[in-house]
Amino acid sequence: MLNPKLNDGSSIARKIDSKDLFLKYSVYIVLVVLIIAFSLISPLFLSQANIGNFFRQVPTVGIATVGITMLLVTGRVDLSAGSIAAFAGTAAVFLAVKGFSPPVVILAAIVIGMFWGFINGFFIVRFKLDSFILTLGTDYMIRGIILFITNGIYVKGVPDWFYLLSNTKVGVNFIFTNTLVFAAVVIALTYVMNHTRFGRYCYAVGSNQEAARLSGINIQKHIIKVYMLEGSLAALAGVLLMSNLNVGAPSEAAGVGLFAMAAAIIGGAAFSGGVGNIPGAVVGIFTLEIFRNGLAILGLNSFIQQAVTGGIIVIAVVVDYYRRNR
Amino acid sequence: MKKKILVLLLIGIMMGVLTGCSGSDSKSTSNASGSDKKTLYFIPIVDTGAYWSPMKKAAEERAKELGYNLVFKTSPPSESQKNEKHIGFLQEAITSNAVGIAIAPMDPDMFDRKVKEAKDAGVSIVTFDADVKTKDNRAAYVGTDNKLAGEELGKKAAEYLKGKGIKNGKIALAAVNLTQTTMTYRQDGIRKGFEGVMGADAQSFSWLEPIQDNDQASESKRQLEGQITSNPDLIAVFSLGSEGPDTGVMEAIKSQGKAGKIYHFGFDYTPTWENGIKEGLITGIVDQDSYAIGKTIIDVMDKIIKKEKIQDNYPVAVKWVEANQIVEYGKDKQKQFTNETK
Structure with missing residues (x-):
């Protein structure tokens, strides 16, 4: 016969284990539950057409999320990611319309993104500024400049090759070129963060800046590099977005930086830095995007969609709090 | 003793600041532009884009022809406190002794009180694009119904x-x-x-x-x-x-x-x-026809200032354009854009 006390103890242990397990894999559980729930509510959710929509919609914000995750790991944020995407994407469309070749256009856009990233990083390290406030300022500045240049009018006349950057089907009906670019970025950044000195420096600087400095890391240089890389990813996201929209839209991608940050935090990154990884962030953005996609399929009111999406972010962040403090 | 000197010094500074402020107030109320031209305020929701840009161009051109100093006030499309800011522009126009204000109120109720304040201050208001709740407070409405x-x-x-x-x-x-x-x-x-x-x-x-x-x-x-x-x-x-x-x-x-x-x-x-x-x-x-709207706004304001008779409403009709006519229609339309929108 079992000792009742022992029996009680093992039951408590089991409870703790299941709680731990839930907290550890909460994002993955939410993702699976969402997929099952939406597919039960609407048979169209898992239709080829809707899966295609999802894979065409996710790369822009997904690439921005990957960049923001890298920044969060380093203990910094970037609210100007959306404006960088709009600036670089619109500039790319302008150059494409003017007849520049694809490599020149894409390279120019990425250089523009790197430039704005450099500006962000330089001011943050040179004047020891809070990245949240500085990038809030540059967000307004970058958006203002591109709106001024274009006077708020869309750049049209996109050549076919530019449109096909995002919209070419690859093999199956629901995978597009922009999905492949997103996958390539995820794989490359996962490798960089896990297997290179650059990635290790990100975790070191984000965990304990002083310890990182004492161990010989040039923190200022590293932060500028991270911002430049993140800026170039935002620019790439902008090019794919404009290709998807078939115009150069200077007002697009507003709020992308904040949304990407929410996705990265849902996926395990933390504002305090030193924590998080790219696959987790991808799960985070998938969770949010599947939710938004499901709500759109159900034809819910726009305002309710916004409110429910915000609610999901709040719940996910609270779950994340418990996960980190268990 | 030191404290007394410090207090006197502070009082002196405060007096100086206050005098300076009142000085700048009286300066700003004399004329918004500092020139002899009468000042009109033009407050659209934004001044960019295919709808607003021709309106801006028309208003600028017409105001120049009629000899007015036209002050443009607006905010970016993404402005988070847009309503508050635009209500502030109305107040600025009143304080600056503008002779007339043309405004596109984003909400009929929200702008109603401030438009009344402008009317009470003797400034004529013309609304466009959208109207205010109390029609008696504005002189005329110009634009699409x-x-x-x-x-x-x-x-x-x-x-x-x-x-x-x-x-x-x-x-x-x-x-x-x-x-x-x-x-x-x-x-x-x-x-x-x-x-x-x-x-x-x-x-x-x-x-x-x-x-x-x-x-x-x-x-x-x-x-x-x-x-x-x-x-x-x-x-x-x-x-x-x-x-x-x-x-x-x-x-x-x-x-x-x-x-x-x-x-x-x-x-x-x-x-x-x-x-x-x-x-x-x-x-x-x-x-x-946003170009016509912009031009009519200035014409109506001119009539008000010259105390000529005006209508309560200046409706500007919309035109139906089928897809196959859009390119041709756009050729004339694009001539109305301000230079920077081309």
Whole structure:
């Protein structure tokens, strides 16, 4: 016969284990539950057409999320990611319309993104500024400049090759070129963060800046590099977005930086830095995007969609709090 | 003793500051521009884009011809405290002793009190694009009647669908901002016009939840793609407000392979429509003559200042333009854009 006390103890242990397990894999559980729930509510959710929509919609914000995750790991944020995407994407469309070749256009856009990233990083390290406030300022500045240049009018006349950057089907009906670019970025950044000195420096600087400095890391240089890389990813996201929209839209991608940050935090990154990884962030953005996609399929009111999406972010962040403090 | 000196010093500084402030006040109330020209304030919702840009150009040109100093005040489309800021512009115009103010109030109630304050201060107000709640407080309204304009679009859409033999199906609508008064009036008008033409068949059409995209084409595209996927019998979409929903709707129709199967009816001309003509992504638009609106506003203000008789309302009619006429129509329209929009 079992000792009742022992029996009680093992039951408590089991409870703790299941709680731990839930907290550890909460994002993955939410993702699976969402997929099952939406597919039960609407048979169209898992239709080829809707899966295609999802894979065409996710790369822009997904690439921005990957960049923001890298920044969060380093203990910094970037609210100007959306404006960088709009600036670089619109500039790319302008150059494409003017007849520049694809490599020149894409390279120019990425250089523009790197430039704005450099500006962000330089001011943050040179004047020891809070990245949240500085990038809030540059967000307004970058958006203002591109709106001024274009006077708020869309750049049209996109050549076919530019449109096909995002919209070419690859093999199956629901995978597009922009999905492949997103996958390539995820794989490359996962490798960089896990297997290179650059990635290790990100975790070191984000965990304990002083310890990182004492161990010989040039923190200022590293932060500028991270911002430049993140800026170039935002620019790439902008090019794919404009290709998807078939115009150069200077007002697009507003709020992308904040949304990407929410996705990265849902996926395990933390504002305090030193924590998080790219696959987790991808799960985070998938969770949010599947939710938004499901709500759109159900034809819910726009305002309710916004409110429910915000609610999901709040719940996910609270779950994340418990996960980190268990 | 030291304390007394310090207190006296502080009082002296405060007096100096206050004197300086009152000095600058009296300076600013003498004339907003510092010249002998009378000052008019022009406060549109934004001053960029295919609708607002010709209006700005017309107002500038007309004010110059008539010898006024025209002060433009507006804020970026993404301004977070837009209403508050624009109410502040009204106050600034009153303080600056402007002789007239032309304003596009974003909400009829919100701007009502401040417009009354302007009237009480002896400043004449002309509203455009949208009106204030208490019509007695403004001298005149210039612009489109948004309900009638919506009705015209609804009628034309219904006639088009009828011509195609379509008697049932679902209808979607995407707008920049569903809560803006102009948008709610247009929505009401569209339904009224559509139902008027369709008659008894109107009951066979159902309207999906309207989409708000805050001028983000990617957002209206995403939401409409979902609606197209879940509603195979979707036959028409209306887009209102700006290039964001216009582009989002066209690209959603394109990505879902529904070009020529879902009919798209838009509001206002933009060169962006040309992207969708060949592929059948736009069926037709109603366009407001914003250049005429801009010119009329200044003319009406001039009449008020010269104490000439004016009307209460200066309606500017919308024009229906089918997709195959948009390019030709746009050639004249683009001449009205300010230089920086070309």
